[in-house]
Amino acid sequence: MMKQLNLSLATSMVAAVLAGSVAPSVAVADDPQNTPIPAFGSQCLSCHGEDGRPELADVPIIAGQQPIYLANALRHYKSGERTGGQALVMQEMVKNLSDEQIVALSQWFGAQQ
Amino acid sequence: MTKIKRRTFLKGAAALSASGALLHRFAGGTSAQAQEAATLTARSPLGISDDLFNPPEISSINGQLRTNIYMGFNKVILPSGPTILRNFNNSLPGPTLRINAGDTLELAFENRLPENRPDQPTEVNIPNHFNTTNLHYHGFHVSPKGNSDNVYLNIEPGEKFNYVVQVPRDHPAGSYWYHPHRHGSVSAQVAQGAAGMAIIAGALDDVPEIKEAVERVLVIQAPIPGVDGILDSEDPIWPLDAERDFLVNGEYKPRIYIREGEVQRWRILHAGDAQFFPFKIDGLEIYEIGRDGNPLPEARLVEEVHLSPGNRVDVLVKGATPGAYLLRRPFFDQGKQSLPPVHLANIFVIPANDSRVPPGTPFGREIPKGPLPDNPILVDITDAEITHRRKIVLGVEDVKGYFHDTLFTINDEPFDPKRDDVVSRLGAVEEWTLINKTPFPHPIHIHVNPFQVMSVNGVADPDKPWMDTIAVPAAGTVVFRTRFLDFDGRYVMHCHILPHEDTGMMINVNIEP
């Protein structure tokens, strides 16, 4: 547990340096992995799990996936390019999300380790 | 009223029953009640005293089944101890009703429960008034109006009501059931075991191999007692793991006998309140022949049988080598909830010439080969027939002030008895896509007209089975097609996890003439 905390702190500090941030304390606060999911994304968690790791067998793991891939998938659910079967469930979930919200959620899930 | 009290056994006593020391019960006989109905007491179809008894049975005579059904307090001994349940006719489960297509059910119904307590919620989607009730004929294609299959009725304590249910001549034959359906108290009453099998004879029954087989009725239930006596709160039945001790025909871990080489026909009803019941019998062959009463294309050997609350399945079970076998529900996940294994019954395969079985007892030996008979009116619905398509979205919301701050929704709305959610007309043929936004499966049941299942999670079902209750998987979808035939009027579609129904997961369907 201790080790995990240290690792996560180290990762966020590296991220902070790369992002050009000066103060590590600010970097920790900005770390998406330690930030709660935006309110408009809270509905994702019931099936995809609190950290993007689902407890349901047929629900994919989206934690740590590339945000660009996640955003693309969400846009395709919204537009109906991905349809039928469980894609219909996703279409219901994303139909009212703006593109900014889609990007924000993709970054949040992508940042979950 | 039957004089024979159905018994269940303490967990300690169940150990005795496993060693063969089950208490003696009485074998039944047929008697006619003034030409109104024939009654059969609970009995073993093999005539063996410690065998599982079929529930008591009431059958029609000359096209009529006229009998008394009442809801009242029933003293029982559950595996968890003695308690009092709300049951039909002092019987757990209620008596089996057996009729033919074209018959009329005339049930003089009486609510013998005492007055409701005064402090009842007035909000429609908070469980309330557990002593108010009514009757629903699950799977029946009959009128939803007046004194027929009308689930909007409130039959109050002390009230009587005469149901007259005219079953059409071309009604599909099969295994159906009846249970209370008053919104607000349906989960509490069914969770306590208020339910019974209803059989419409024909179709499969006339297949020679099935006709010569012994017939069993198995009603699976896990009655939930009140915390201190009579159940007067939804709390004990609310958690998905609330159902603990599953019974068959009111018996805990009963014995079921099959003779060596024998094929028995079992009509199985899942009358539980919430948990799914997948089951298997290690070492014995199970062939499915019908689901929700409707025949499958042919008898099909299955590893595991899947039942959600409300479903029926007709199976043939073959007795192989003499010995003891276990009928069990394996460990499984119901959505996000892990549920424990259940040891439901002990199957004993006995010698073919066992002297306890009276001479003349039916002895089926064959599994039917080739196609099973159709129910003639259940013809495949083609693409060209579809007159309308709809999307039905299943959801759940946290809303302060409701039971456990929970509201279940369909198309984002909890149940409103005044709102018509679906309006269509007689003769319409519709395709509905059910979309489940929640992490739990919901077995969805629609009244009056059965539907043909096209796909689950986008995977087409080659059998396109006719059902009346279908589990929509967690975060999954189901597509079904249905014809609105013969009966106009208002009725409902809802989740058969009944605590979900009572907290909002139900809509009104209004079929205009």
Ligand SMILES: [Cu+2]
């Ligand atoms: Cu449900």
